[in-house]
Amino acid sequence: MIFDPAAECMPEAERAALQAERLRATVAAAHASVPYYRTRLDAAGVRPAAFAGLAELGRLPFTTKADLREHYPFGLLAVPREQLARVHASSGTRGRPTIAPYTRADLDLWSEMCARSLALGGGAPGDVVHVAYGYGLFTGGLGLHYGAERLGCTVIPASAGQSQRQITLLRDLGAVGLACTPSYALHLAEVAAGSVRLRYGIHGAEPWTDAMRARIEAAFGGDAIDIYGLSEIIGPGVACECREAKDGLHIQEDAFLAEVVDPATGAPLPEGEVGELVLTTLRKEAMPLLRYRTGDLCSLTRGTCRCGRTTARMSRIKGRVDDMLIVRGVNVFPSEIEAVVLESPHLAPHYQVVLSQEAALDRMELQVEWAPATQPPLDDTAARAELAHRLFERLGLHSDVTIHASGALPRSEGKAVRVLDRRRPS
Numbered sequence: 001m002i003f004d005p006a007a008e009c010m011p012e013a014e015r016a017a018l019q020a021e022r023l024r025a026t027v028a029a030a031h032a033s034v035p036y037y038r039t040r041l042d043a044a045g046v047r048p049a050a051f052a053g054l055a056e057l058g059r060l061p062f063t064t065k066a067d068l069r070e071h072y073p074f075g076l077l078a079v080p081r082e083q084l085a086r087v088h089a090s091s092g093t094r095g096r097p098t099i100a101p102y103t104r105a106d107l108d109l110w111s112e113m114c115a116r117s118l119a120l121g122g123g124a125p126g127d128v129v130h131v132a133y134g135y136g137l138f139t140g141g142l143g144l145h146y147g148a149e150r151l152g153c154t155v156i157p158a159s160a161g162q163s164q165r166q167i168t169l170l171r172d173l174g175a176v177g178l179a180c181t182p183s184y185a186l187h188l189a190e191v192a193a194g195s196v197r198l199r200y201g202i203h204g205a206e207p208w209t210d211a212m213r214a215r216i217e218a219a220f221g222g223d224a225i226d227i228y229g230l231s232e233i234i235g236p237g238v239a240c241e242c243r244e245a246k247d248g249l250h251i252q253e254d255a256f257l258a259e260v261v262d263p264a265t266g267a268p269l270p271e272g273e274v275g276e277l278v279l280t281t282l283r284k285e286a287m288p289l290l291r292y293r294t295g296d297l298c299s300l301t302r303g304t305c306r307c308g309r310t311t312a313r314m315s316r317i318k319g320r321v322d323d324m325l326i327v328r329g330v331n332v333f334p335s336e337i338e339a340v341v342l343e344s345p346h347l348a349p350h351y352q353v354v355l356s357q358e359a360a361l362d363r364m365e366l367q368v369e370w371a372p373a374t375q376p377p378l379d380d381t382a383a384r385a386e387l388a389h390r391l392f393e394r395l396g397l398h399s400d401v402t403i404h405a406s407g408a409l410p411r412s413e414g415k416a417v418r419v420l421d422r423r424r425p426s
């Protein structure tokens, strides 16, 4: 089912008009109530009364995670603190936490977005939905909880942990839907050992792959659906795959304006090109954000989907901007190099990318090692050429390759150091 056909199947021109109107209102509210935005908008010469909407989107300043940290905790509020109904917060692994403040209307909007997401994944009123995301400051648990209630489901607020009890409840209460991270779904699948059948699973908050989807679907027999969101914007429910196509995540465009930009220059990229996802909130009251740089890399597709929805779709997240390398003008993600290395059964899953400069040109060298069980050939020229060829096909970039003996590359106890950038800073 489609939760809100009027919003989700709206003709493109009508939606653009609605977005333009809401964008103008958001810019006006930010200018009137958030001193930080007033300064930035004034500096950019944007006068809310004369702002033309979508056509002038590029004139609006970007907002970054650093801006949120700088104005922690309540510096970017557009409403008095007393009007907040709830505050969530992200873990803040790199310093201060990032807070996610909501008015009552924001909570209402969030529930609606999560209800739409569950329906996208195959949910319907009357379903028993088991929510095994963590409850608390993290947005996953309460977000999907209220979304499922809004859809008209029977919600089991299981939260994370105690997996054996989760399996008992899933079975005994007859859940047809499961909401949790993909890695926890895989863990539950192991514990369930085939004893739980589901119609759908809504999985997000971690990057995951189609290979993982296949494993989750095989374990539970239903559709495994990718959901996307971030607490700065609203939490889960910004976008979600439909069960019919599973080909990109439908963005809730009446509430979130999406752009994809070149991470280096900030210039908008055409449809289909991978870049950084930038989101502007169109219906948030507590903390409206203009052109927020998510740091997530994806591409956008427009046009009507097989499911009947007309909203733009974002590809699965390809990685984080922080991880991206620019080599000879080409964007390279370590995850793509890793995929090439892992394709070869003769190589160990350890590698290092060394970047250097020769006569002002970038040089990339991939260092890998033989898998322990492999008998390395005396002359590895052919193996190196083959790996270089596959890298070129994948990245469009020439790389030198060195294959070491098994165990030669450094191992790390924490996060592996995959990239050594020895280029001079430009």
Ligand SMILES: [Zn+2]
Pocket: 241, 242, 244, 245, 250, 305, 306, 307, 308, 309
């Ligand atoms: Zn669809």
